[in-house]
Amino acid sequence: MKKGVKKGRIALFFAIVIAVGALIASTVFDTAEDINLGLDLQGGFEVLYEAHPIDDDQEINSETLSDTVDSLNARIDVLGVSEPSITIEGDNRIRVQLAGVSDQQSARELLATEAELSFRDVDDNLLMDGSDLVEGGARQNYHQDTNEPIVTVTLQDAQKMGDASQHIIDNYDGPDEVMAIWLDYEEGDTFEEEIMKEDSKIISAPGFSSGALYETDIMISGSFTTESAQELAGILNSGALPVELEEVYSNSVGASLGEQAMEQTVIAGLIGVALIFAYMLAYYRFMGVIAVVTLTAYMYVVLVIFNWMNAVLTLPGIAALVLGVGMAVDANIITYERIKDELRSGKSTMSAFKSGNRRSLSTILDANITTLLAAGVLVYFGTSAVQGFAVMLIVSILTSFLTAVLGTRLLLGLWVNSRILNKKPRMFGVKEREIREL
Amino acid sequence: MNFDPLNSRIDFVKHRKKFFAFSGIFLMVGLVLLMTIGMNLGIDFRSGTTVEVLADDTLTAEEVEEQFASIGFEPDDITLAGDDHEIAHVAFIGDLSQDETLMIQDHFEDTYGHTPTISTVTPLVAEELAQNAIIAVAIAAVGIIIYVSIRFEFLSGVSAIIALLHDTLWILTIFTVLQIEVNITFIAAVLTIVGYSINDTIVTFDRIRENMQLEKKVKTKEDVARVVNKSLVQTLARSINTVLTVVFAAGALFIFGGEAIRSFSFALVVGLVAGTYSSLFIAAQIWLGFKGRQIERRRFDGDKQEVEDPQPEG
Numbered sequence: 001m002k003k004g005v006k007k008g009r010i011a012l013f014f015a016i017v018i019a020v021g022a023l024i025a026s027t028v029f030d031t032a033e034d035i036n037l038g039l040d041l042q043g044g045f046e047v048l049y050e051a052h053p054i055d056d057d058q059e060i061n062s063e064t065l066s067d068t069v070d071s072l073n074a075r076i077d078v079l080g081v082s083e084p085s086i087t088i089e090g091d092n093r094i095r096v097q098l099a100g101v102s103d104q105q106s107a108r109e110l111l112a113t114e115a116e117l118s119f120r121d122v123d124d125n126l127l128m129d130g131s132d133l134v135e136g137g138a139r140q141n142y143h144q145d146t147n148e149p150i151v152t153v154t155l156q157d158a159q160k161m162g163d164a165s166q167h168i169i170d171n172y173d174g175p176d177e178v179m180a181i182w183l184d185y186e187e188g189d190t191f192e193e194e195i196m197k198e199d200s201k202i203i204s205a206p207g208f209s210s211g212a213l214y215e216t217d218i219m220i221s222g223s224f225t226t227e228s229a230q231e232l233a234g235i236l237n238s239g240a241l242p243v244e245l246e247e248v249y250s251n252s253v254g255a256s257l258g259e260q261a262m263e264q265t266v267i268a269g270l271i272g273v274a275l276i277f278a279y280m281l282a283y284y285r286f287m288g289v290i291a292v293v294t295l296t297a298y299m300y301v302v303l304v305i306f307n308w309m310n311a312v313l314t315l316p317g318i319a320a321l322v323l324g325v326g327m328a329v330d331a332n333i334i335t336y337e338r339i340k341d342e343l344r345s346g347k348s349t350m351s352a353f354k355s356g357n358r359r360s361l362s363t364i365l366d367a368n369i370t371t372l373l374a375a376g377v378l379v380y381f382g383t384s385a386v387q388g389f390a391v392m393l394i395v396s397i398l399t400s401f402l403t404a405v406l407g408t409r410l411l412l413g414l415w416v417n418s419r420i421l422n423k424k425p426r427m428f429g430v431k432e433r434e435i436r437e438l
Numbered sequence: 439m440n441f442d443p444l445n446s447r448i449d450f451v452k453h454r455k456k457f458f459a460f461s462g463i464f465l466m467v468g469l470v471l472l473m474t475i476g477m478n479l480g481i482d483f484r485s486g487t488t489v490e491v492l493a494d495d496t497l498t499a500e501e502v503e504e505q506f507a508s509i510g511f512e513p514d515d516i517t518l519a520g521d522d523h524e525i526a527h528v529a530f531i532g533d534l535s536q537d538e539t540l541m542i543q544d545h546f547e548d549t550y551g552h553t554p555t556i557s558t559v560t561p562l563v564a565e566e567l568a569q570n571a572i573i574a575v576a577i578a579a580v581g582i583i584i585y586v587s588i589r590f591e592f593l594s595g596v597s598a599i600i601a602l603l604h605d606t607l608w609i610l611t612i613f614t615v616l617q618i619e620v621n622i623t624f625i626a627a628v629l630t631i632v633g634y635s636i637n638d639t640i641v642t643f644d645r646i647r648e649n650m651q652l653e654k655k656v657k658t659k660e661d662v663a664r665v666v667n668k669s670l671v672q673t674l675a676r677s678i679n680t681v682l683t684v685v686f687a688a689g690a691l692f693i694f695g696g697e698a699i700r701s702f703s704f705a706l707v708v709g710l711v712a713g714t715y716s717s718l719f720i721a722a723q724i725w726l727g728f729k730g731r732q733i734e735r736r737r738f739d740g741d742k743q744e745v746e747d748p749q750p751e752g
Contacts (some may be wrong), residue, residue: 040623046519066562089488130443251525254518264696272690276683283679315699316626320558322691323630326684327637330676333683334641337676357650366589367640372635375584377578378629383570385622389629 004314009418013411017293031303037099038314038388039085039253041262044099047108047250053090054114060092060243067242072096073383075110076236082210094245097253099312104242104250109139112245115235118154118182119164121189124174127164127179130240132156134216138236140229143221149229150221153236162214169208178205181220203232266316273299274324276329284336286427290412291332298328305395316389324396327371330405335360336428343430351424353416357409364405369398450670450718451663451726461604477614479513480621484531488557489542491526494684495549495613502526502677509545511538533558539727564622565622566743575632582636590643593728598639601721605635608712609705623702631709634684645669657737659730661693666726670718681714 017413051060051068058064065088076084076098085097098107119128138153155161156160168179180191181204194202224232276295281288302324306313338358347355375397378390421427425435491502499516506513506528515529527738534542539556569719579599586595609631615619650656653665688710691703 006654020601033623041521053715062560062562065567069566086563087558088562090559093557096723190562208614235703251520253520253527264694265691265699268691268694268696269687271694272687275686275690279683279686315623316629319626319630319702319706321632322684323633325687326634326680326710329683330637330641330680333676333679337673341672363641363644366644368636370582370585371637371639374575374578374633374636377581378574381570381574381577383567385567385626386571386574389626393633 001286005420006418009414010420013414016411016414019124020293020297024296028300031300031307033256034307035303036310036312037262038312038317039097039099040315041252041265041297041313045082045250046095046097046253047110047111048089048248049094049096050248051094052246054242054244058243061151062088064242065092065094066246068094071239071241072111072307074238075235078110078231078238093248099314102320108247110231110235112247112415113235113241114184114244115238116184117236118185120180120182120185120191121168122176122180123427124177124185124189124191125181126401127167128155128160131349132160133236135217136237137240139235140226141219143169143219144376148221149226150219151224151229151233152217152219155216155218158214158216161216161218162212162404165208165212169212171430172305178207180205214332232396269318273325276325280329283429284332286415286421287332287336287339287412287429290408290415291336294332294407295325295328295401296396297407298400299325301399301403305399307393309391309395311391313392314385314387314388317392320392322388324400325396327368328400328404331364331381332408334363335405335408340428340430341435343425343428344434344436346436349421349425349428350416350419352424353412361405364401372397444499448671448674451667451723454719454726455722457521457723461608461716461720465604465611467585468607468614471614472610473680475617477610478617478619479483480619481529481531482622483561483568483620485533485535485561485710486514486529487532487557489528489530489546490555490560491528491550492552492554493524493526494552496523497526498523499711500528502528505546509541511542514658529559534668544744567622569626571585571629575629578632580744586640590647593725593732594643594647597721597725598636598643600724601639601716602635604710604716604720605631605709608716609709611697612708613705619632620701623699627702627705627709630706631713633643634710635713635716638677638680638713639721642673642717642722643725645673646725656733659726659734661727662726662733666722670722674718677714677718684710 051065053060068087069088072086072094073084076096082396084099085095087095089095096111116130117133118126118130120126134154134156139152141150141152142148143150165179168177180195180202182189182194182201184201190200191202194200195205204220206221217390273295277288277292278290280295286293296380302321311317335356338360339352342352342356342359343349372394375390375393378386379394384391415421423430442479491497491505499518502516503513511530513528514531515527517527517529519525519527519686534556537582542556543553546552579602581591582602583595583599586592586598606628609628613624627683646666649669649672650662653661656662688703688706691699692707695703
């Protein structure tokens with residue numbers, strides 16, 4: 001083997017670092033600005049509802065209010081807003097606070113709709129309603145011919161659909177031979193009036209040109225966008241609200257952590273990161289430089305992924321981020337300690353690097369997978385803040401694996417394989433006298 | 439900070455009874471205090487009253503606080519609302535009497551020309567979140583035990599969960615003793631500690647597993663103790679460096695992060711240190727206790743059954 005130093009690899013290292021650095025420097029501010037901050041960090045808007053009984057038998061008590069909060073939570077999930085604040089006030093009021101919602105009007109509509117589907121003829125006679133649907137059977141789909149976004153719902157009984165469509169075919173002709181699919185029909189609404197409206201409660205009025213339909217799967221094609229079809233399917237699945245909600249008022253609301261909290265938190269975070277960098281450099285010397293590069297990349301990638309997901313950063317999210325930084329640093333430390341161990345045992349730089357990487361991998365994998373597993377459970381079983389925390393944690397762990405394990409291997413590997421570090425254990429923070437003869 | 443496993447005289451295992459006793463007494467005291475005094479629950483977990491103050495101009499939290507102070511009230515939380523912050527939600531723990539309600543209404547009608555609306559708040563939602571967090575973590579713990587049982591062994595899983603419980607109870611105890619107010623953000627801090635505790639414990643167990651495989655004969659409890667101690671010394675540099683770096687991050691939030699998240703970041707700092715302590719002194723030592731007993735029992739059984747079963751399971 002040649003003893004010479006391979007300068008090409010070191011040049012490649014600098015090329016990668018400069019390219020990544022340039023990418024981060026040129027986009028980090030835009031990325032940071034795009035991050036949606038949660039209610040606790042930047043405020044949002046709030047709606048105060050008063051709950052009314054749906055019928056005379058119903059009583060508004062803490063149980064029905066609590067059920068209503070659950071349904072509201074399910075709907076807010078549909079909106080993709082994380083960590084809303086929902087509080088029960090007095091005997092019959094519910095305050096909903098949402099952060100980072102750009103379209104407040106549609107959010108309010110989505111929250112307060114009763115989500116009761118009904119199928120009627122043009123004279124508004126009820127043919128089928130929500131109780132005929134299979135629970136949780138609504139789905140967003142695409143029409144097979146036109147490729148337009150549609151919503152499909154599943155009926156419990158094909159016979160009922162057949163009877164209903166036969167009724168329409170027998171009794172109506174021409175433009176009246178349609179079945180009106182209503183969302184939130186109220187006593188007094190009529191087909192004639194409603195079909196003319198721009199924002200109609202009738203989401204679709206299909207005809208029956210090919211005879212009666214004896215099927216359980218019904219396609220509802222309205223003028224949907226993919227998004228609005230997804231929302232409708234989501235609301236239908238989350239179920240009807242147990243009570244009727246009347247909006248008392250809505251307005252914007254300030255951050256609960258105060259105006260300065262965010263700025264202070266960011267500064268504090270930067271100080272913390274600077275301390276970590278300083279410590280890694282002092283302790284691991286040359287490997288610390290690699291750690292600084294990969295940790296910087298880690299934080300940037302987490303921000304970018306977070307933006308892609310359109311997630312909302314809240315205090316629990318920051319907690320998960322701190323834990324994620326900790327686990328990314330930990331992955332670096334585990335690897336470096338292993339490499340130092342191997343160097344001390346008298347191995348050459350190259351073989352210490354190789355076996356240090358190999359032996360640290362299973363440690364990092366087991367620790368990360370265990371934490372990932374726990375985070376996965378929290379996403380599945382958790383609600384709002386618990387879920388928000390866990391999602392952020394999963395993103396952090398996966399990213400840290402990418403940067404701290406693969407990134408470190410690549411970057412440190414370029415230097416090690418260039419042979420420039422051969423016989424320089426001090427660069428790794430290992431003193432000559434600690435090295436044992438093989 | 440290099441800990442050479444060959445020359446190190448650090449003996450974690452010898453003093454383990456002392457650490458068990460220390461943690462045991464500390465947590466017992468904590469449990470008793472939790473049951474008697476209880477935690478200092480904040481507005482999120484207590485039923486209370488909100489007063490919605492409406493003004494014509496922009497309000498500040500300080501201004502509203504002064505107004506309440508002038509009639510002898512101390513609000514527990516103030517949030518500003520409205521596009522120009524002309525509304526303030528002011529929260530009080532507990533109910534207000536009829537007289538107090540009237541007094542507040544009169545005062546703010548005189549000051550801002552609007553009668554504030556006053557309503558009671560129930561802590562149902564925060565309580566449900568706390569409950570949900572507990573249930574979700576409990577299910578996660580079962581998942582962890584299963585995974586660790588597959589990758590390591592069942593006893594490691596149980597020890598890891600005991601360490602996790604230890605860390606959680608630890609932070610609850612400290613918050614109870616210091617009577618620091620606990621709000622919804624505390625749940626996030628506890629979740630972080632749970633995550634760190636698991637990560638840290640697994641790294642330690644990983645080294646023990648590796649050393650157990652390297653070791654030719656692990657026949658007695660003393661052998662296990664030696665392996666555990668060696669593993670802890672070998673991972674000590676990593677344990678200290680990792681906890682130092684995460685404490686840098688959490689400590690910076692604590693010192694520079696502002697009043698609003700101080701109790702949150704305090705919980706993080708305390709919990710992270712507790713997580714490292716429990717990995718070194720509790721988790722591995724509990725495992726040693728379990729494993730030692732298992733080995734002793736197996737040796738005993740093995741002596742008896744040697745004729746029928748020459749290959750003891752390993």
